[in-house]
Amino acid sequence: MSDTQDSGKKGFWSRLASGLSRTASSLTQGITDLVTKRKLDTATLEDLEDLLIRADLGGPVAARIVEKVGKGRHDKMIAPEDVRGLIADEVETILAPVATPLIVDRSQKPFILLMVGVNGSGKTTTIGKLASQWRAEGLKVMLAAGDTFRAAAIEQLKVWGARTGAAVIARPPGSDAAGVAHDAITQARAEGADVLLIDTAGRLQNRTELMAELEKVVRVVKKLQPGAPHAVLLVLDATVGQNALSQVEVFTKVAGVTGLVMTKLDGTARGGILVAIAEKHRLPIHLVGVGEGQDDLQPFAARDFARAIAGLA
Numbered sequence: 001m002s003d004t005q006d007s008g009k010k011g012f013w014s015r016l017a018s019g020l021s022r023t024a025s026s027l028t029q030g031i032t033d034l035v036t037k038r039k040l041d042t043a044t045l046e047d048l049e050d051l052l053i054r055a056d057l058g059g060p061v062a063a064r065i066v067e068k069v070g071k072g073r074h075d076k077m078i079a080p081e082d083v084r085g086l087i088a089d090e091v092e093t094i095l096a097p098v099a100t101p102l103i104v105d106r107s108q109k110p111f112i113l114l115m116v117g118v119n120g121s122g123k124t125t126t127i128g129k130l131a132s133q134w135r136a137e138g139l140k141v142m143l144a145a146g147d148t149f150r151a152a153a154i155e156q157l158k159v160w161g162a163r164t165g166a167a168v169i170a171r172p173p174g175s176d177a178a179g180v181a182h183d184a185i186t187q188a189r190a191e192g193a194d195v196l197l198i199d200t201a202g203r204l205q206n207r208t209e210l211m212a213e214l215e216k217v218v219r220v221v222k223k224l225q226p227g228a229p230h231a232v233l234l235v236l237d238a239t240v241g242q243n244a245l246s247q248v249e250v251f252t253k254v255a256g257v258t259g260l261v262m263t264k265l266d267g268t269a270r271g272g273i274l275v276a277i278a279e280k281h282r283l284p285i286h287l288v289g290v291g292e293g294q295d296d297l298q299p300f301a302a303r304d305f306a307r308a309i310a311g312l313a
């Protein structure tokens with residue numbers, strides 16, 4: 001590994017570890033308090049299970065970890081580091097199969113990505129980051145301002161376009177979002193774009209009329225380009241906790257989500273929600289956001305995430 005790669009890797013690790021520190025320190029402290037002076041009897045194991053559930057890891061995952069911790073150690077003592085090691089192992093086992101890099105299929109021209117998610121989840125930031133990464137790789141990138149509800153969303157996307165050198169296809173606020181998608185695909189084809197990222201309006205998953213509009217965008221994209229959208233990314237805000245599980249369900253049904261991006265893991269002590277989602281839905285996880293900076297949106301690495309959440313170096 002070169003020095004630059006090495007320092008890049010270290011930078012990623014320290015950002016991930018500090019981003020997940022709220023979840024990790026609440027787990028670490030809780031585990032230390034639990035097992036330092038107590039034997040692993042039924043009451044201690046139940047308290048450990050509660051602690052893991054409070055971190056939003058989910059009931060089935062918490063139960064499996066507790067079973068492993070208790071196995072062969074009934075009424076014995078265990079070191080807090082060993083409990084954290086067992087947590088990291090179990091979490092890595094769950095996450096390894098879903099950790100998936102986001103790859104542009106160059107045989108699809110344009111490769112069409114649809115970005116979905118509720119308001120404020122971090123969609124625009126994710127689009128900007130992906131656009132800048134792919135531009136740096138020499139790809140011709142276009143952005144479609146499909147969030148036609150808010151003038152500010154269109155402007156925000158234009159700023160990202162100017163910053164990254166990606167063309168932005170937009171219509172005035174209030175226009176039909178499916179119409180913007182239509183224009184964008186036509187133009188992306190005509191200009192030979194490699195990638196088209198389509199933004200959509202943030203909407204709550206319980207607003208049926210808004211979800212119907214999203215369905216229409218998907219329909220138009222499919223009709224215009226068979227096989228598209230090639231990726232439908234759901235951006236989830238980790239701070240919403242258990243509600244993220246229902247967002248995955250509804251957006252998958254309406255828009256056929258193919259992968260997940262989870263942002264704001266730095267803003268919660270319950271980052272275990274990502275593990276609960278992986279366990280329940282088994283959808284690919286592409287990226288995680290652990291801060292507001294550009295470099296805080298990182299490719300998702302199962303082992304690093306598992307160790308960081310368990311507070312291991």
Ligand SMILES: Nc1nc2c(ncn2[C@@H]2O[C@H](COP(=O)(O)OP(=O)(O)OP(=O)(O)O)[C@@H](O)[C@H]2O)c(=O)[nH]1
Pocket residue numbers: 117118119120121122123124125126153201202263264265266267288289290291292296
């Ligand atoms: N702390 C933290 N903030 C983040 C992260 N990702 C995004 N944000 C912030 O969250 C806010 C919302 O991000 P946007 O990208 O504008 O979200 P959006 O989903 O496009 O929102 P709408 O345009 O309202 O639909 C911004 O202030 C971002 O800087 C993260 O991982 N951690």
